[in-house]
Amino acid sequence: MTNPTSDALIQMINVDKFFGEFQALTNINLEVKRGEKIVICGPSGSGKSTLIRCINRLEEHSAGRIIIDGKELTDQVKDIDAVRREVGMVFQSFNLFPHMTIVKNLMLAQQLVRKIPKAEAHKTAMHFLERVKIPEQANKYPVQLSGGQQQRVAIARALCMKPEIILFDEPTSALDPEMINEVLEVMTDLAKEGMTMICVTHEMGFARSVADRVIFMDAGEIVEEAEPEIFFNSPKSARTKAFLSQILTH
Amino acid sequence: MSFDLSLITESIPKMLAGIGITFQLMFLSAVLGLILAVILLLMRISGKWYLSWPAQVHIYIFRGTPILVQIFIIYYGLPQFEFIRDSVFWPILREPFGCAVLALTLNTGAYVSEILRGGVLGVDRGVLEAGSALGLSARQKFIYLTTPIATRLALPAYSNDFISLMKATSLASTITLLDMTGIARTIVAQTFAPYEVFISLAIIYMILTWIIQKSFGRIEKYLSRYVNP
Amino acid sequence: MDAVTGWWDDYFWGSMIVLQVFFFSLLLMVLFGLIGAAAKLSDNRLAQKIAGAYTVIFRGTPEILVILLLYFGSAITLTAIAQMFDPDIKFIDVPPMWAGTIAIALIVGSYATETFRGAFLGVKPGSIEAARALGMSNLQTFIYIRIPEMWRLALPPFGNHMLSLIKDTALISIIGLNETFFVAKQAIGTTGEPFTMYIVVGCIYLAFSTIITLSVMGMEKFGARTGEGAR
Ligand SMILES: Nc1ncnc2c1ncn2[C@@H]1O[C@H](COP(=O)(O)OP(=O)(O)O)[C@@H](O)[C@H]1O
Ligand SMILES: [Mg+2]
Numbered sequence: 001m002t003n004p005t006s007d008a009l010i011q012m013i014n015v016d017k018f019f020g021e022f023q024a025l026t027n028i029n030l031e032v033k034r035g036e037k038i039v040i041c042g043p044s045g046s047g048k049s050t051l052i053r054c055i056n057r058l059e060e061h062s063a064g065r066i067i068i069d070g071k072e073l074t075d076q077v078k079d080i081d082a083v084r085r086e087v088g089m090v091f092q093s094f095n096l097f098p099h100m101t102i103v104k105n106l107m108l109a110q111q112l113v114r115k116i117p118k119a120e121a122h123k124t125a126m127h128f129l130e131r132v133k134i135p136e137q138a139n140k141y142p143v144q145l146s147g148g149q150q151q152r153v154a155i156a157r158a159l160c161m162k163p164e165i166i167l168f169d170e171p172t173s174a175l176d177p178e179m180i181n182e183v184l185e186v187m188t189d190l191a192k193e194g195m196t197m198i199c200v201t202h203e204m205g206f207a208r209s210v211a212d213r214v215i216f217m218d219a220g221e222i223v224e225e226a227e228p229e230i231f232f233n234s235p236k237s238a239r240t241k242a243f244l245s246q247i248l249t250h
Numbered sequence: 251m252s253f254d255l256s257l258i259t260e261s262i263p264k265m266l267a268g269i270g271i272t273f274q275l276m277f278l279s280a281v282l283g284l285i286l287a288v289i290l291l292l293m294r295i296s297g298k299w300y301l302s303w304p305a306q307v308h309i310y311i312f313r314g315t316p317i318l319v320q321i322f323i324i325y326y327g328l329p330q331f332e333f334i335r336d337s338v339f340w341p342i343l344r345e346p347f348g349c350a351v352l353a354l355t356l357n358t359g360a361y362v363s364e365i366l367r368g369g370v371l372g373v374d375r376g377v378l379e380a381g382s383a384l385g386l387s388a389r390q391k392f393i394y395l396t397t398p399i400a401t402r403l404a405l406p407a408y409s410n411d412f413i414s415l416m417k418a419t420s421l422a423s424t425i426t427l428l429d430m431t432g433i434a435r436t437i438v439a440q441t442f443a444p445y446e447v448f449i450s451l452a453i454i455y456m457i458l459t460w461i462i463q464k465s466f467g468r469i470e471k472y473l474s475r476y477v478n479p
Numbered sequence: 480m481d482a483v484t485g486w487w488d489d490y491f492w493g494s495m496i497v498l499q500v501f502f503f504s505l506l507l508m509v510l511f512g513l514i515g516a517a518a519k520l521s522d523n524r525l526a527q528k529i530a531g532a533y534t535v536i537f538r539g540t541p542e543i544l545v546i547l548l549l550y551f552g553s554a555i556t557l558t559a560i561a562q563m564f565d566p567d568i569k570f571i572d573v574p575p576m577w578a579g580t581i582a583i584a585l586i587v588g589s590y591a592t593e594t595f596r597g598a599f600l601g602v603k604p605g606s607i608e609a610a611r612a613l614g615m616s617n618l619q620t621f622i623y624i625r626i627p628e629m630w631r632l633a634l635p636p637f638g639n640h641m642l643s644l645i646k647d648t649a650l651i652s653i654i655g656l657n658e659t660f661f662v663a664k665q666a667i668g669t670t671g672e673p674f675t676m677y678i679v680v681g682c683i684y685l686a687f688s689t690i691i692t693l694s695v696m697g698m699e700k701f702g703a704r705t706g707e708g709a710r
Contacts, residue, residue: 058379084385093381099398099476108394109384141476154380161384313642314688315681316649318660325683327666327674413539420541424653431544444551452540452548459539 008067009034009165009196010055015064017050017220023055024050028064032165037191038198039207039228042217043243048200051217053165055198055226056087069164085113088158088166092174094150096142102129102153103138106160114161121160128156132186148179152186172203202247208232216240257446261437265451268430271347275419275429280412286359291366305363307407312360317418320357325349325425350422358415365411369397369404404471409466413459420455430454482670483679486662493659494683500580500648500658501687507584508644512591519596530592537589543650550578550654579651587643596641598633599625611699638695645687649680659683 010032017025024047032038040048054066057073057080066073068083097105106125110116114148116124129135129148132152134145142150151171158166168187172180184206191210201207207214209226214231216224216239223242224231235241293305312320328343329332342348373396381391423432434451438444483490518530537545550573557571602625610620652660663676670676 056383058382081385081387084383087383089380091376091380091381091383093376095374096377097377097380097395099402100372109381109386112390112394113385143477157380157384280561311681314647314692316684318649318652318675319684322660322663323674323677328679330672330674346691417541420543421650423543431541434544437531438551439548442551442555442557444548448544448548450551452536452544455541455544456536456539473559 006038007034008032009036009069011065011067012054012196013067015045015054015061015066017054017059018062024220025054025061026115028222030222032198035196036212037196037210038213038215039211040198040200040215040217041202041207041243041247042223043202046217047220048217049169050087050220051129052169052198052200055167056084057091058089063099067187070176071141081113085161086164088161088163090151090154090158090166090168090171092170094147094154094174095140096150096153096157096208098142101139101141102134102145105142106157109157110160124160125156129153129158131189132156133182146179147175148182150180151175151183155183155186155190159190165198166190168197168199168201170200170202172201204232204247216243218243254443254446257441257443258450261434261441261447262450262454263428264437265433265447265477266452268428268433268479269454271422271427271429271432275347275350275354275422275427276416278351279358279419280415282323282351282355283415284360284361286355287362287366290359290363291370294363294367295370308356309363312357313364317353317357318421318424319422321353321425322354324353340450346422346425349425350419350427353442354418356416357418358411361411361414362408365407366400366406368407369400369402372403373399378414402470402477404465409463409470412466413462416458416462417455482666482672482675486666487674488678489662489666489681490659490683493657494687496576496656496658497645497648497683497687500576500583500651500656501645502645504580504587504648505641506586507581507646508588508591508640511584511588512595512640515588515592516595516599519592519688520599534589534592537586537678542583542586542647543653546579546582546650546654549582549585550575553578575651575654577654579648579656583644583647583651586647587640590643591640594633594636597628597636598629601632602628634695634699638691641691642688645691646684649684651656 008031010030012028012030015028016023016024028051030038030051040051042048050059054061054073054100055068059145061073069086071079071083073079073083096102097108101110103122103125106128107118107121110124111118112120126135126138129138132155134149134152137145137153142153145153154170155166171187172183177181184203186198187199187206188210197210199206199211211228213225214228215222216231216235216237218239224235224237226235231240232244235244290305290308291346293301296302324343325346328349334340334343342352377395377399378391381395386394419429420431422429423435426432428436430451434447438447441447491666515530515533518526521527554571554573557573558568561568561571606624606628607620610624615623648656648658648662650660655661659680663673663680666676
């Protein structure tokens with residue numbers, strides 16, 4: 001079977017995901033074009049994390065096809081490594097390497113995966129630390145940084161790999177309110193520069209200003225998919241309305 | 251019954267003459283045991299039943315039986331077989347020292363492997379996922395993420411096991427080795443002054459325990475610099 | 480294995496002695512552990528110091544040395560005391576079983592001291608306060624909240640202490656307790672098969688360890704079921 005012709009960077013076709021008996025994703029169809037920004041929202045347990053984790057194969061999908069930049073995710077290890085190099089990921093809990101300084105956090109994968117020489121990796125690391133506005137923290141350990149700073153480091157770490165796309169899994173929901181904006185600012189800058197992004201978040205202000213499309217998920221399904229204007233002003237599904245009214249009154 | 255001070259001052263240097271054997275037993279078994287522990291650990295987490303099973307059986311047997319039995323089986327038991335006496339290992343197995351090191355190694359290897367496994371299991375899954383997401387291979391994650399983090403997590407338990415190992419070296423005296431305990435037992439057999447001799451020796455062991463604890467405390471502090479900087 | 484035939488009954492009685500030592504030392508170990516923990520938790524400085532010295536001494540000294548000291552030490556002490564009353568007494572023999580039982584109970588009790596102390600301190604003040612807020616009395620709180628919670632915390636290390644005890648019984652053979660080791664030695668004398676005889680001893684201990692491990696696992700399951708739910 002040949003890949004369906006498409007200019008999409010990411011294609012998910014009829015994707016199902018089971019955890020044992022439990023179906024976490026049902027018939028997911030999603031296309032993301034180069035440069036597009038997608039925001040995914042939905043209640044807790046609706047399968048948002050599972051969906052984006054299938055894209056870089058932290059979870060294996062059970063049925064359907066996932067094609068990243070023309071490469072299909074199969075059991076072949078080589079493909080997966082190639083795909084992971086193109087796909088950056090930022091986690092809710094930062095997941096910095098606790099035993100390495102900030103700059104080493106940014107250098108490790110460059111050196112090991114991209115085989116970049118140490119000096120150049122260091123230069124790249126410092127470049128992106130400046131982009132996220134914390135070059136002065138380079139030689140500290142993650143615990144010495146605030147949550148907002150750690151998350152910016154995590155974004156810089158993903159950027160160092162020069163990915164085609166970055167996946168964000170609730171990047172601000174573990175942060176104290178006063179730190180949310182510094183992270184969202186960095187993400188907005190990235191979006192302006194044309195980075196392809198899929199972002200699970202409940203920051204509706206961010207969704208309105210940055211997203212090309214907003215996707216609402218519930219019970220493992222994509223319920224609604226629309227431009228932010230339409231999504232927020234005239235949602236079609238009753239489930240979306242109910243969810244939005246809950247989120248927006250908060 | 252009286253406490254004989256001169257006996258103490260006489261017997262302490264005599265017992266200290268055996269500290270070399272105690273140290274040799276301890277360090278040799280610690281190093282070899284650590285290597286064995288890592289091998290057993292890798293076998294256990296290999297995901298292959300024909301590797302993980304033998305490792306689990308080894309751990310089960312050596313943690314489930316007294317070390318004294320293990321020492322006796324190796325020292326008194328193995329020579330029962332002619333093929334052992336004919337093998338290249340005979341020069342080692344003939345000597346009580348070789349047998350003691352072998353028994354202590356097999357024993358501490360089993361315990362330490364479980365300690366290391368605890369450390370490996372304690373590594374935050376999110377950190378490893380971050381490694382995967384960056385494209386690190388399983389081997390790279392193990393070397394650069396799991397190993398350093400698990401080492402720090404396992405160190406307190408490892409230091410306790412090291413002390414147990416140090417204390418267990420005294421059992422070498424049961425197979426005729428003249429380590430500190432072996433010498434103490436001969437002195438007591440001659441003088442019949444258990445209090446003076448054994449208490450002095452106990453104090454020497456307690457000092458060793460203290461030194462080991464302090465040393466590991468140092469290492470722990472260094473390895474934890476990124477946790478409490 | 481043919482050589483073992485004829486020795487099974489001796490091994491059986493040897494095992495009974497192992498069990499006997501195990502049970503008595505278990506009782507004493509719990510007693511020493513509780514006293515040690517109580518002393519460490521008390522406000523009495525002297526009690527704290529003594530309990531502290533107790534744990535340092537018995538955790539820092541090889542087990543075999545404690546056993547030898549208690550055995551030979553108590554023998555000459557008792558002899559000296561007896562000679563004060565009757566100078567003709569040459570030597571009083573202390574039964575190795577009792578010296579050994581007390582010795583291993585003291586050793587493992589020093590570890591149990593820390594376990595019990597940790598379990599007591601590990602009970603979250605929140606659950607105690609919640610119980611008091613619900614109107615439970617001091618005693619009710621202690622019986623229904625603190626004890627079960629302590630039990631849950633202490634059980635896994637307590638299982639390890641029991642394993643230490645059963646394995647330490649082997650050391651008592653050094654001072655002449657006629658348990659399985661002793662049987663093996665006799666058997667070797669007549670059969671000349673040391674490997675076989677000591678393997679039997681190993682298997683007996685492995686069986687005991689397995690039984691202890693399985694029962695602790697069972698108790699943990701039971702505790703998890705009746706415990707305060709998911710944690
Ligand atoms: N590893 C797993 N094993 C079993 N069930 C899982 C696993 N990961 C997620 N799930 C289940 O899948 C569903 C979707 O989870 P998730 O994608 O994390 O939701 P969300 O990110 O939208 O909160 C949840 O019901 C969750 O319990
Ligand atoms: Mg999620």
